[in-house]
Amino acid sequence: MKAFISIRTLVLFFGFLFCADAVAQNPLSLPVSHPEKEGISSAAVLSFIECLEKDIDAVHSFMILRHGKRIAQGSWAPYDETTPHLMHSLSKSFTSTAIGLAIGEGLLSLDDPVISFFPDDTPTNPSWQLKAMRIRDLLTMSTGHRKEPRLFNVESGWTRSFLHSEIEFKPGTHFQYNSAATYMLSAILQSVTGERLVDYLDKRLFQPLEIQKPDWDRSPEGINTGGWGLRITTEDIAKLGQLYLRKGMWLGERILSETWVQEATSKQTSNGSHPDNDWDQGYGYQFWRCRNNCFRGDGAFGQFCIVIPEHDAVVAITSGTNDMGGVMQVVWDILLPAMTSEPVEADPAATRSLATKLNELSLPLVQGEPRSPLSRKLIERTFQIFENEAGVQSVSFDLQDNDHRITLEMDHGRETLRLGNDHYIRSKLNDHLPYTQHMRRHIGASGAWIKPDEYQAKIYLTQSPASMIYTFRFDNNRVTWTSELRHSLFAPRNLAVLEGQ
Incomplete structure (x- = not known):
């Protein structure tokens, strides 16, 4: 018993x-x-x-x-x-849902020509392919593009840039993954409703499903990016x-047309x-x-x-x-x-x-020792970092207890990086760490001595898939600092090695 x-x-x-x-x-x-x-x-x-x-x-x-x-x-x-976590292209399914809701309200149809919403941005003599492009072609990634139009590097006029891009195939006949097409869906929705995508969805989707109104990136024109940039749990x-x-259906109430759900989740185009x-x-x-x-x-x-x-x-x-x-x-x-x-x-x-x-x-911690023979000596040192494009002026270290600290003096001010040796320490940056510009400030970090003269810090940017690994190697009065940014679409690929003394 x-x-x-x-x-x-x-x-x-x-x-x-x-x-x-x-x-x-x-x-x-x-x-x-x-x-x-x-x-x-x-x-x-x-x-x-x-x-x-x-x-x-x-x-x-x-x-x-x-x-x-x-x-x-x-x-x-x-x-x-x-x-909330960055969704990248999972954002697209929410944008699609908004289009389904708008069609259900009679604001749009699948066969509406794309250029009909943007007379001021359409080329004077649009190609026959552009004139043939419809909302359904944006939804099914079959706009006729051979290559996806790249909007990320365009400082303004994303809609105009899309409409002026080269279209080589008949719309509806050629699958090409196309985040810019999803952006155009967001732009169309805003043009007919006068609301941003996230605001339109708030009343019709987020509130009924008890989802807190999320953050969603915007273009330079103030249009939600649609194909990426949504942050939810x-x-x-x-x-x-x-x-x-x-x-x-949700809790006995119809939120979205059953016909839309069936069509949206069925095979519309071969890939x-x-x-x-x-x-x-x-x-x-x-x-x-x-x-x-x-x-x-x-x-x-x-x-x-x-x-x-x-x-x-x-x-x-x-x-x-x-x-x-x-x-x-x-x-x-x-x-x-x-x-x-x-x-x-x-x-x-x-x-x-x-x-x-x-x-x-828990994700794996940095495997190593909590302290090194160098730990005590480093407390008395501040390393001046040589000229660099990462905005780092100096760095100092307190790496002898279980909770470590790395203090960075940067062009924008001071950042204190707190790292757990046997756990992650969550914190919020004042702005950003080297090579994490344009990323959100919430982080979780761990660190350890992986060699007697080498310390490694692992930082997860916890509102995104991205992580950063910093490795510091100490030799006499110098420090060599390497950086590896992982799982980020928009960051530089080749991160400069920083050095200081």
């Missing part, structure tokens, strides 16, 4: 750990259940997590929904469940997936023929078709909203990885076969193991 009570108490305790965050959520947030009740074992979820940790560098968070209920969620430190991703899984490639299964309206009769929205470096209709499931993931296919493969190999149509038998040991794992999730 004592053994039974002990096990039951442990299960309840770990179950509380497992669901504590979910219980604290707004009551209109996604309801919570245990994996076994929804037809998937805790052991399978644990295996899913362990495979991600083993094979992928690095998943930041995940959430699994089954039958509309959260059965598991977790974030790897220094990431957390409440900080993992739960917000899952809610969009659940809305589409339920064919546009390849390889049966085992998740990027060759067809493209809808800013949604990808997947293997296993699934569909998804996704973004660079592993941002995913995977919808699995045949198993009534949604998997939301944020990451900082180059192996996006590997992330999906873990879903197909581990989660998909484990989903059953009926509840499965409770497994207290697996429940405890899963709860413990979820409570301890």
Whole structure:
């Protein structure tokens, strides 16, 4: 009897750990259940997590929904469940949703010519291809471009730049991934509603789904970028997936047309023929078709909203990885076969193991020593950094306790980088670190001596997939500082080595 009570108490305790965050959520947030009740074992979820940790560098968070209920969620430190994460191209699926809503309101149609919305930006003698381009061609990435128009380096006039770009194919006949086309959808929506995309969606999508109005990047003209730049939480991703899984219904109310959901998530254009490639299964309206009769929205470096209709499931993931296919493969190999149509038998040991794992999730720390023979000597030194384009004037170090500090004097002012040796320390920058301009200021950092004369700092920019590794090598009275920026689309590729004395 004592053994039974002990096990039951442990299960309840770990179950509380497992669901504590979910219980604290707004009551209109996604309801919570245990994996076994929804037809998937805790052991399978644990295996899913362990495979991600083993094979992928690095998943930041995940959430699994089954039958509309959260059965598991977790974030790897220094990431957390409440900080919005940059979606990159997963933003496109939200832009598509806005177009579906506008069509439902009679503001747009799929066959509206693109140039009809921008008479002042259209070339005097538009090509026949441009005149033939319609909203559906923007949605399906079949605008007729051989190469995607590059808007990022254009200081102004993004709409005009798109309309004046070369179009070589008949629209609707040639798939070419095209973030600029999604920007044009945002521009069209703003032109007909007088509202930015994010404001239009706030009343119609975000508020009904209990999603806090998010931040979304803008063009120089003040138009939301549409194809990228949205920042939301993992739960917000899952809610969009659940809305589409339920064919546009939310809590008994219709948010989005069922016809739109069906068309948006069906194959509208061919993008390849390889049966085992998740990027060759067809493209809808800013949604990808997947293997296993699934569909998804996704973004660079592993941002995913995977919808699995045949198993009534949604998997939301944020990451900082180059192996996006590997992330999906873990879903197909581990989660998909484990989903059953009926509840499965409770497994207290697996429940405890899963709860413990979820409570301890952390990305790998810098492996090394908390102090070095140089630690005490460095406290008395300030290194003046030679002339550089990174804006660094000087750097000083306090690297002898478990919580380390690196103080940077930069052109914009002082930045103090706090690093944990056996944990990540979360903090907020005053502005930016070297080579992280234009990125958000929330970070999580760890550091250690990897050699007696070499210290390494790992910094995750926790509102994005990006991370930075700084390595400092000390030799007599000099410091050599190398930088490696990972999983960032818009940063310089070749980062100069900094030196000082």
